[in-house]
Amino acid sequence: MTNFIQLLKRLIDHDVEFIVIGGVAATLQGSSLATLDLDVCSPMTDQNIDRIHAAMHGLNAYFGQRPGRLPLYDDPKRLH
DSSP: OOHHHHHHHHHHHTTTOOOOOOOOHHHHHTTOOOOOEEEOOOOHHHHHHHHHHHHHHTSOESSSSSSSEEEEESSSGOOO
């Protein structure tokens, strides 16, 4: 099961600009909706991409929604 607190902490610790959306956001607002993933929306500036990459390095993270999701590449320059 995903540990949302640890994922959010990683983003915050790396100064990533983001907002929480989707099921976790609904749960934080009191919904009984259960979710197994963390969805965030983030500006895709060069600096923020580098921060996202650093925060998610070593995890099985990806960009986008199904079915067109992209893996987190080893080289963040591929996302610029």
